[in-house]
Amino acid sequence: xxxxxxxxxxxxxxGSGLRPAVRDVSFAAAPxxxxxxxxxxxxxxxxxxxxxxxxxxxxxxxxLIGTEAAYDSKQRINVxxxxxxxxxxxxxxxxxxxxxxxxxxxxxxxxxxxxxxxxARKVEEALALVGLEDYLDRSVSSLSGGQMQRVALARALVxxxxxxxxxxxxxxLDAKLRxxxxxxxxxxxxxxxxTALYVTHDQEEAVVIGDRIGVMKDGELLQMSAAAxxxxxxxxxxxxxxxxxxxxxxxxxxxxxGGTASIELSGGAGPILATxxxxxxxxxxxxxxxxxxxxxxxxxxxxxxxxxxxxxxxVERRFHGGQSVYRVAVLGTELDVVELGTMPRFDQGHxxxxxxxxxxxxxxxxxxxxxxxxxxx
Ligand SMILES: Nc1ncnc2c1ncn2[C@@H]1O[C@H](COP(=O)(O)OP(=O)(O)OP(=O)(O)O)[C@@H](O)[C@H]1O
Numbered sequence: 001x002x003x004x005x006x007x008x009x010x011x012x013x014x015g016s017g018l019r020p021a022v023r024d025v026s027f028a029a030a031p032x033x034x035x036x037x038x039x040x041x042x043x044x045x046x047x048x049x050x051x052x053x054x055x056x057x058x059x060x061x062x063x064l065i066g067t068e069a070a071y072d073s074k075q076r077i078n079v080x081x082x083x084x085x086x087x088x089x090x091x092x093x094x095x096x097x098x099x100x101x102x103x104x105x106x107x108x109x110x111x112x113x114x115x116x117x118x119x120a121r122k123v124e125e126a127l128a129l130v131g132l133e134d135y136l137d138r139s140v141s142s143l144s145g146g147q148m149q150r151v152a153l154a155r156a157l158v159x160x161x162x163x164x165x166x167x168x169x170x171x172x173l174d175a176k177l178r179x180x181x182x183x184x185x186x187x188x189x190x191x192x193x194x195t196a197l198y199v200t201h202d203q204e205e206a207v208v209i210g211d212r213i214g215v216m217k218d219g220e221l222l223q224m225s226a227a228a229x230x231x232x233x234x235x236x237x238x239x240x241x242x243x244x245x246x247x248x249x250x251x252x253x254x255x256x257x258g259g260t261a262s263i264e265l266s267g268g269a270g271p272i273l274a275t276x277x278x279x280x281x282x283x284x285x286x287x288x289x290x291x292x293x294x295x296x297x298x299x300x301x302x303x304x305x306x307x308x309x310x311x312x313x314x315v316e317r318r319f320h321g322g323q324s325v326y327r328v329a330v331l332g333t334e335l336d337v338v339e340l341g342t343m344p345r346f347d348q349g350h351x352x353x354x355x356x357x358x359x360x361x362x363x364x365x366x367x368x369x370x371x372x373x374x375x376x377x
Pocket of ligand 1: 014021039040041042043044045046047048201
């Protein structure tokens with residue numbers, strides 16, 4: 001099936017002396033797919049979205065919406081935003097405060113010259129979809145932030161766009177509302193079978209909303225995959241850090257067997273087993289990342305240790321209510337380990353056996369990982 005949106009080798013430069021804001025970005029969204037662009041401030045997410053919308057002209061590349069070119073630098077095609085059949089929702093609510101809820105939502109239809117009865121029906125349908133069917137005649141200025149954002153969403157959906165673009169639509173809402181609308185947004189988009197491009201810097205939001213997530217840094221798309229792959233197979237150290245990896249061990253690849261490497265740690269400890277990143281060579285210095293929640297602690301020491309098991313000691317325990325965070329001394333360094341549950345198992349000083357599952361330890365070239373760690377924090 002043809003992609004609903006295809007972005008190919010897209011570049012954007014805002015000036016000759018400046019680093020390009022978007023560098024050779026390519027991805028495609030299947031019909032009905034929700035693609036999230038995730039990354040720190042200034043990485044080029046909004047610029048990418050604005051180019052798809054037609055609000056920013058690319059320096060190079062192509063954008064296809066369905067089978068039609070919306071932008072093609074070589075063929076000099078640049079379809080105006082209003083002709084791209086795109087719905088948009090932004091961070092600021094972008095609703096007209098002097099108009100009623102119904103008038104706000106009706107606005108795009110009135111501009112397209114639809115009849116009154118049809119407009120009324122579509123407005124009611126769109127408002128029902130966002131749970132505001134009882135607010136038709138209310139003034140927008142009397143609504144809460146979350147309700148205003150629902151009005152903005154209804155207005156973006158009302159004329160049945162081919163694609164919906166959302167740029168940090170939840171970031172002006174308080175935490176509780178954000179969680180509720182986050183779940184609702186995905187449900188609504190899926191119910192309509194819309195293809196969506198969604199921009200956020202919040203990884204949790206990205207995971208809940210997106211079918212696939214693209215992580216951007218310095219204008220580049222580093223990895224685009226389903227959330228579980230992003231978490232379990234990060235392409236590089238930046239992606240690993242951005243999705244919450246805090247433990248990094250330094251070492252060197254000693255030997256390898258298939259996709260797994262035996263890694264000797266700096267200071268002579270180890271070896272540990274880790275999955276090899278795609279650019280890691282034999283003998284190379286590496287950083288090995290492992291998430292605190294993927295490390296397991298055993299109370300009773302086994303009679304003999306497996307290759308992925310190591311003796312360790314609890315240095316510090318922090319109780320967070322629903323989970324305990326342990327700082328554990330192991331392999332000549334200290335690692336964070338998270339365990340879910342309201343009953344902490346170990347006290348400070350407790351001797352434990354620690355498992356580092358090889359398939360959840362990822363090795364990356366050392367130089368890149370240390371550089372990128374600093375930027376990612
Ligand atoms: N109109 C512009 N003129 C010059 N530089 C710009 C312009 N718009 C964006 N930039 C630059 O392009 C880069 C990418 O910006 P962009 O807004 O796409 O990032 P972002 O990832 O969406 O960040 P944020 O989450 O802070 O919005 C930044 O360095 C930004 O300063």
